[in-house]
Amino acid sequence: MGKRLAVTGNQAIAEAMRQINPDVCAAYPITPSTEVMQRFASFVANGKVDTELVTVESEHSAMSACIGASAAGGRVMTATSSQGLALMWEMLHIASGMRLPVVMTLVNRALSAPINIHGDHSDGMGARDCGWIQLWSENAQEAYDNLIQAIRIAEHDDVRLPAMVCLDGFIISHSIESMEFLSDDLVKEFIGEFKAKNPLLDVNNPVTYGPLVLPDYFMEFKRQQHEAMLNAKDVVLQVAKEFEKVSGRSYGLFEEYRLDDAEIAIVVLNSAAGTFKDVVDEYRDRGIKVGLLKPRLFRPFPYKEVAEALSGAKVIGVLDRADSFGGFGPMYMEIASAMMSNGTNPVMIDRVYGLGGRDFMPEHAAQLIDELKEILDTGKVTLYKDYLGVRE
Amino acid sequence: MKGWKELEIGAITEAGSADSYNTGSWRAFRPRWIEENCIQCLFCWIYCPDSAITVNDGKRGEFDYNHCKGCGICAMECPGKKGKKAIVMEEEGK
């Protein structure tokens, strides 16, 4: 088994990248992900990796260089946050449309304005429809494990899609926690050799990337992308099974916490799930049947499996760390879509929390469970969408 | 026509396929080559944003009107001989 060390989330990611040893990395620094590439750059400078590090003038160029390097036939990685991901937006679609398995770490941060450097999920949720696989991580251990698995998932023959691994800015990226690393050899063996498909550098078999495709064929290529996403779900499970064999840590499409007989269910992503689990325990001790579901795979979203896991719940509180102004939060919309097809018709409420790094405290979790208990007892909902921890 | 299951993944297709796609009909202005003013500098070949200047054995050949868009860049860049341009733009349909 590997070493146990106390590291920041960013350090864990940089370490995973060192072990993965990609052919090319193109990146531009942005808080709070800067430390990832800063540490990785020192690995490059010290000869610890064979990676070609391309320092570019913007994130748009970073993703463009990643696309070029991936189409050329390399294993390619990068990292970014917030405005950086927003600036990549155009190129994110090109990476997925060309079916390039670029793997990126997204250290989640709020989007301006007003300017804010702290963690929320507006960046990742904004990139929901860019055709990238999204794996979300509660802590540094999950981020490290997800990144290594993401290589296998993205590069799988049935998938060939780019993937991003999300972790909470500052809360995880800059906090030190104790976690376990796999050995370098194990990671190398687990990810295997990169097999390029249609590489542009194969001059004996020249190909065109990104041709003009008009209305007669465009939809067929988009339909292919959806199919690849559907395939990704099974691949995520296969890779998780193999990962468990080498690491002893098990992963699924989502994590269920005391959900089996729960009447009240909470759905929450990333670091806030850790806080929430403690509060679930407190309420369980008092005999209240509450449980939690923490999604891991957000794209593709496992609707059927999530609906089955939540089918026993009478009330569901969905937490969104990103807002859709004038609409429900992105997580709520997915959970509502999932539950619609399963016929159990639970009451579902949406609570937006933690924007711009606003602390999510145990009392917020307790406040939500109390409210859900009230709804369970009375059947009355005051507001379907509301904010948790905002001053009136 | 092919369905999505039969198509190559991600529209990665054979190289140089633009060659078989005729785009010359988009042109509103047509460049005309005046060979006696040409000094064979090949600026036109370098500057043409398409591949509409043909070159044979290192010498400038005729325009490929199936791909020339009539942008006029070649005419603008052409130094010609003694102040006389070797490329002039003429309105199509005249």
Ligand code: SF4
């Ligand atoms: S007009 Fe434009 S497209 Fe046509 S040959 Fe000249 S430079 Fe090329």
Ligand code: SF4
């Ligand atoms: S730029 Fe003018 S002079 Fe030079 S090769 Fe072309 S046509 Fe001839």
